[in-house]
Amino acid sequence: MSLFKEFLKGIWEKNPVLVLSLGLCPTLATSGSMKNAVGMGLSVIAVLTFSNIIISLIKGFVPSKIRIPCYIIVIAFLVTVVDMLIAGFAPELSKAIGLFIKLIVVNCIILGRAEAFAAKNNPLRAALDGLGMGIGFLIAISIIATIREVLGANKWFGFTVVPGWDPIGIMILPAGALLTFGLVMAVRNVLAQRRAK
């Protein structure tokens, strides 16, 4: 597979959220506003890319029987670094989504890519895979956050979209997140079926 394809597959064909249904909790929890969603997406990109690189580099050194704890340590290290940087330089974001930043540790996308891809490929390919998957995550979470924030709060990145329109409050609440996610997945299925024909 060419390097470019390696990067591209995470965005549509194997989109971690919409196709593989990994990393659901942060997608649902932080998609109430675009600001939070983009913060989350960028954090995942950073952690995923670097964890893929590091794990690909140490794969020869780690015995296969204890590889999972080793990967978890690497991921927890990166997550804590990102968490501290956000607390230092974007305190408001940290207050809003801090718990879910910490929970990137148990995000199945990261461990899944480490196990399925980084542990078998060279650092360059692993980095591209991580970057692509991360961007796929960012795109998916942004789509959901856009739908929820526009319909639920009549805003996008905090700016009013249609002045004077009363939004549908439930889209911001947990139920709205599940509803949006289910519908977006269904739409993606329709599109994929069309392409397959």
Added chain:
Amino acid sequence: MKTILHYGLVLLIIAGVAGVGLSFVDNLTKGPIAEAQSKRLEEGQKLAFPSASSFGELKKLETDGKTIEYYEVFDEGKNVIGYELLYSVGGYQSRIKVLTGIEPDGKVVAIRVLEQAETPGLGAEVDALPSNKSLLCAFVSLFSPEPEKEESNIPWFQAQFSGKSPEDLIVVKTKDPKHITALSGATITSTAVTKAVKEPIELFLKAKAEGKL
């Protein structure tokens, strides 16, 4: 036995490197984290009492089983012209911390919500600025060369508290300049913020009258 040693060693090395790395990053970010916190407090202090020239040390008042933290507010001649009360209550899904500037008789000067993590789009609107700036305007202003006019940076919900006496701090759902108008769809948050303003004022005034300060 040999394999166990080998495994232990590998784990130990990785965990050790991670631990040392983290303590290094912790040292780097400790400063900015503390700075961000104290900056937010300082800004809040100025906004909650714009006419103040300096503030006293943080003091604690224990009364009726509750703890209120407060600062004395000074004018240029070091006379006490009011107080700032720091109080937190539970909101809809997070802890809300409010700084309230009051005159000695308990009238609110201004308030500032220092910390909250309420639902975006509903409760989190306590921090929403009054400008109803639409997406289109924001997009256009990106390309316009002249700098924007400084708009008021006090959220409209918090601005309502200014100049009110504690007995007027009642949440209502209609637009009513005498009381506090609730955020639409976020009554719990609105009530919580109001409680975080009203409760410490009443406790503080009572303690002050009893000479407990």
Added chain:
Amino acid sequence: MNLATAFLVIISVVLVNNFIFSRFLGYCPYIGVSTEKKSALGMGLAVIFVMTLASVVCWLVYHFFLYPSESNLFYKIFGNGQSVESFDLRYLMTLVFILVIAALVQFVEMVIQKIAPPLYAALGIYLPLITTNCAVLGVTILNIEGVTINGAQLGYGHPGSLLFGVLQGFGAGCGFLLALMLMAGIRERLALVEIPKPFRGMPIAFLTAALLAIAFMGFAGLVK
């Protein structure tokens, strides 16, 4: 703390602040294991068990090793003359907690296998999955911040009280079991229904969960 408060904590975390329907924790196993009631029950019980244990162990580790205070063990042993602050290891929290949970799950698996083989046969396959259940790590971190009932925090302070933490861990597990069983019951019936093709599988599961979440919104305000 009296019995009524304890009851309130449990009710609050099971119904009002249900981890699945209002906090978004634990979705991967929730969607993955809710296709039939039998496996949902096994997974739910395993989660209750691990969450309660993890709440206790993580609190103890935080209190005695990470948080800088008089009772920090590192301070007690090596602390002669140094300030308490220099033993602040809170930045290791995420790393330590996830390792504790992973080790705990492994340990529980071994113990159950030895002393209760029938239980192991029922729960065994779900145990390894729990390590990556973010509800478990989530509850241990939330415990450190104190227990929230409808926004008002009980046992607040650093770290929040152990007893509240354990109750919250146990309650969160029960809430997870409840959500999982409800979902499994519905999905077992959904399997017999003709569903439009694009909605089959995941999407319909999410729409069902959305309706359940709306139903659970009715519990808001139950605990005052």
